Amino acid sequence: MNLLLTAIAPVFIIILYIYFKDKYEKEPKRLLFYNFLLGAIVSIVITTILYYAIDVVLPLTNHTSIFQQFIKAFFVVALTEEFSKYVIVRYFSQKNKAFNEPFDGIVYAVMVSMGFAATENIFYVLEGGYQTALLRAFTAVPAHATFGILMGYYMGKAKFSNNRIVLNLTGLLLAVVFHGAYDFFLFIDFVPGIWIGAFVSLFIGLILSRKAIKRHQNNSHFKV
Secondary structure, eight states, X not given: OHHHHHHHHHHHHHHHHHHHHOOSXXXXXXXXXXXXXXXXXXXXXXXXXXXXXXXXXXXXXXXXXXXXXXXXXXXIIIHHHHHHHHHHIIIIITTSTTOOSTHHHHHHHHHHHHHHHHHHHHHHHXXXXXXXXXXXHTTHHHHHHHHHHHHHHHXXXXXXXXXHHHHXXXXXXXXXXXXXXXXXXXXXXXXXXXXXXXXXXXXXXXHHXXXXXXXXXXXXXXXX
16 A cells, blocks of 8 residues: 555646646646546556557567667657547547636646556556655656646647647647657667666756746736
8 A cells, every 4th residue: 555655646746736836727626637537547548559559560579779669769658658648638628618728738738647657657666666666756757747748838829829730739749759768768778878868858858847837827818
């Protein structure tokens, strides 16, 4: 039980952080819960199906091939996972009337991402123990949050723009790029010291996420 709580604790810390950053018009708690639940279940199911489908069409068996690990990081893992989150934000969250300011894109994308991260983290932590929980609390879980913020920033802009398709896809692309870069440097751990690139990409993502949050806060429709 303690191990399970350790797995989900960083997820809920991030959720509370984003919730309180939504300064001017809070989202309905029930809707937030639905988005979290969809991320935790539906997004995982979509990702799993896509993983199996891609593995049948494009099996990547050479773990020491930089090219194959690049394909795996960006097109197998990053694209499938971020697409599974994107679908929920695009066709469930964005269509809801409660999605009524650009910052809501960040809120809902993070909720979906944290749902996904919670399920993923539980599996990893139950297998790897407290050491894995501690490591992922400062790496993988915040990484999923930054991917969600970057995606949500553009999806929030898209809701109130005539250029909705381009902005939505820009959000998806940005999340895939940062997710792919983070994973790629971890996948090619057979290259000495290359793992540092993952933390560099995460650090850049955190800086951009902070700027995205501030920009949407300043542009809120409800700011007095």
